[in-house]
Amino acid sequence: MLRYTEDHEWLRAEGDEIVVGITRHASEQLGDVVFIELPETGREVAAGEEVVVIESVKAASDILAPVAGTITAVNSGLADTPGEVNEDPMAAWFFRVKPADGAWLDGFMDEAAYQAMIAG
Amino acid sequence: MAELRRTPLYDLHLSLGARMVPFAGWEMPVQYPTGVLTEHRHTRADAGLFDVSHMGQIILRGENAAAALETLVPADIVGLPPFRQRYGLFTAPDGGILDDLMIANKGDHLLLVVNAGRAEQDLAHLAQLAASHPGIRVDPVEDRALLALQGPGAERAFSWLVPTAPDLRFMDASDLDWDGTSLWVSRSGYTGEDGFEISVQADRAETLARLLLAHDGVAPIGLGARDSLRLEAGLPLYGHDMDETITPAQAGLGWSIPKIRRTGGARAGGFPGADIILPELTAPTRVRRGLRPEGRAPIREGVTLYAQPEGGEPIGRVTSGGFGPSIDAPIAMAILPADLPDGATVHAELRGRRVPVTIVPTPFIKPTYKR
Incomplete structure (x- = not known):
């Protein structure tokens, strides 16, 4: 199941974890990504906390934790090949987060709602 | 808007x-x-x-156009041969830089190319010149x-x-x-x-x-x-690496002021801010430098630089910075104390941490101009 945030992240439920990346729309807006700083695994994060730094040729931006929880894995290969975010943003995941009790994907946008937002 | x-x-x-x-x-x-x-x-x-x-693009006409322009720009324009071009600066009375420009001698006129964001001010500046120099005409193209x-x-x-x-x-x-x-x-x-x-x-x-x-x-x-x-290419950009608060020497553009316009030269001075700009050319205390940050995170315009990895007062800030695609690494420029040698390490404050940055000569790549 894919869900989307207002910050142009995609969220994919896998077991009891959520995998997080950015949408094609976001990667196109950012331009060529040249640097990614990922969080430490095991870090406890609050919803809305800045967890990833993305630097493109144009600017720096942050990826926020969509829910409160614990970072269980990061895609460390992205640090060496940040351009994957532009080439295949839906495959270039950043981190997995195990949500704290009660936090899940309810309330995030589905594909149709997200497409409507970016068309808006 | x-x-x-x-x-x-x-x-x-x-x-x-x-x-x-x-x-x-x-x-x-x-x-x-x-x-x-x-x-x-x-x-x-x-x-x-x-x-x-x-x-x-601006055309400057008139018999003494070159001499007149030299009252605004510390370059050798009188000695610019026909069909040659030179880089120059419009300077301010306090020694700052109003704009940088190209000046071409097109035989019977001068062709100037100025920055888009400064074109209106430059034209007003040149209109004043024309007003005080009969026979000089300024035409925006x-x-x-x-x-x-x-x-x-x-x-x-x-x-x-x-x-x-x-x-x-x-x-x-x-x-x-x-x-x-x-x-x-x-x-x-x-x-x-x-x-x-x-x-x-x-x-x-x-x-x-x-x-x-x-x-x-x-x-x-x-x-x-x-x-x-x-x-x-280590080329400064107006509004970033130079502006009204930065002098030619500090911007690393002293080379654009030739001997003939310097103290002791045949046409020394005679441009706005000469009394401040000329003495500073031989020994600026601050000057634009190239920077190579450690790691891969770009260090952008406005980032503060320190001498030490912790504490201390800022020694400068990044004036241009980003990622250098041809050298596959972050690069930047900053105006820093002139006594820091190439190879010295300074520290850039990035997201609450200090990143070591090495001072390097510019350009970062070898230019391929056909001289």
Whole structure:
């Protein structure tokens, strides 16, 4: 199941974890990504906390934790090949987060709602 | 907000899929679908075509135009041979820089090219000059586009249309015929590459651009790559690496003030701020330097620099910074105390941490000008 945030992240439920990346729309807006700083695994994060730094040729931006929880894995290969975010943003995941009790994907946008937002 | 101006190549940019952004009052292409990294690398590998029509083109006429302009610009303009071009600065009475510009001697007039964002002030500045110098006339060029064709493949691509183009050497400026249309061409640019800047009448600009783009190896390049190319070439940008608060010596542009305009020279001084600018040339306390940050995180304009890894007072801030696609690493420029040697380490505060940064000479890449 894919869900989307207002910050142009995609969220994919896998077991009891959520995998997080950015949408094609976001990667196109950012331009060529040249640097990614990922969080430490095991870090406890609050919803809305800045967890990833993305630097493109144009600017720096942050990826926020969509829910409160614990970072269980990061895609460390992205640090060496940040351009994957532009080439295949839906495959270039950043981190997995195990949500704290009660936090899940309810309330995030589905594909149709997200497409409507970016068309808006 | 005032309506953005469009260059004669606006429709071409749209048809090429450009992303248009506001820039200095103009609607300009920041990148095309291939993106900044590809455009940058393409320019260094072959040839890139840039629309720089937003820049101000100004004609200065009159018997003593060169001498008059020397009262605003500390360059050797009187001694500029016909069909040669020089880089210069408009200076302010307090020693700051009002703009940087190119000055070409076109035989019976001077052709100036100034920054888009400063063109209006520059014209007012020149109008005052004309008012105090009878016989001098200032005419903004409103009916021409300006293209830059840059890169190792530029000569081959341009000579396909204009066979006489290879006759020009670096900083030559001439009128060349293209199929009955007169092009004002200089062999120059702002990328660190060999190339040409081509002024063409507006109604012929799109045809010329399309013919150049039809040539193998020529790709359209946006402002994004223009900025990373000039940064790698160690070329300062007005409003960033120099402005009204930065003197020529601090901006690392003392080289543009020749001996003849310096203390003891035959035409020493006589320009705004000379009493501040000239003494500083021999021993500036602060000067623009190149920076190579450790790691891969870009260090951008405005980032504060410290001498120490912790504590202490700031010693400067980054004036231009980003990622250098051709050297595949972050690079930056900053105005720093002149006594720090090349190779010294300073520290940039980035997201609450201090990142070691090495002071290096510029340019970051080796320029390929055809001298």
